[in-house]
Amino acid sequence: MARIPNARRTPDNRLRCLAAEQVVRALDDGRIQAHPLPPSAETLALLDVILRKLEMIDARQGERTGRAPNPFRSAPKHTGEAHSIVSALRTLEHGKTAVLLTNDGGASLVAHNHGITSRHVGHLLAELACPNQAIGADELFAQFDTVTRNFATVPADARPSSSDFFKCSMLNGDCPQCT
Numbered sequence: 001m002a003r004i005p006n007a008r009r010t011p012d013n014r015l016r017c018l019a020a021e022q023v024v025r026a027l028d029d030g031r032i033q034a035h036p037l038p039p040s041a042e043t044l045a046l047l048d049v050i051l052r053k054l055e056m057i058d059a060r061q062g063e064r065t066g067r068a069p070n071p072f073r074s075a076p077k078h079t080g081e082a083h084s085i086v087s088a089l090r091t092l093e094h095g096k097t098a099v100l101l102t103n104d105g106g107a108s109l110v111a112h113n114h115g116i117t118s119r120h121v122g123h124l125l126a127e128l129a130c131p132n133q134a135i136g137a138d139e140l141f142a143q144f145d146t147v148t149r150n151f152a153t154v155p156a157d158a159r160p161s162s163s164d165f166f167k168c169s170m171l172n173g174d175c176p177q178c179t
């Protein structure tokens with residue numbers, strides 16, 4: 001998507017690229033801090049282990065759906081996720097907390113198996129909107145569906161099944177998102 005000139009992007013992709021450029025700017029000027037991984041042999045070995053696990057899940061998924069294996073496309077696809085998982089593991093090792101934000105079912109499974117909590121964009125929307133119920137649960141559910149319908153799709157078993165997912169449970173006096 002990044003190599004397509006703006007004029008030839010679809011309206012949806014233009015919006016996504018605009019959003020991505022905002023993040024790049026925030027990274028460039030230090031508003032979002034990135035912590036590079038130390039290039040130690042131990043870290044590189046761990047990256048390799050995680051990358052293989054992600055590729056294996058992808059290959060298995062490909063077999064199930066009849067998609068032809070393509071190792072050349074699969075490897076770079078998982079590099080960012082592997083990097084994020086190793087980064088979270090290192091953070092936990094230092095006694096800090098880390099939550100992995102991913103819509104990828106494989107990445108959240110690998111993270112879970114390593115004791116890392118993961119959240120998808122639905123969790124993020126629910127948490128951001130929770131203390132401010134100006135945006136209703138139905139609207140959030142519709143937005144979630146629009147955002148993840150064709151891009152960054154959340155696997156079926158992890159998708160919210162109704163707008164209840166986005167309802168603040170503070171009315172019952174107990175909302176884990178708000179507290």
Ligand SMILES: [Zn+2]
Binds near residue numbers: 130167170178
């Ligand atoms: Zn709430």
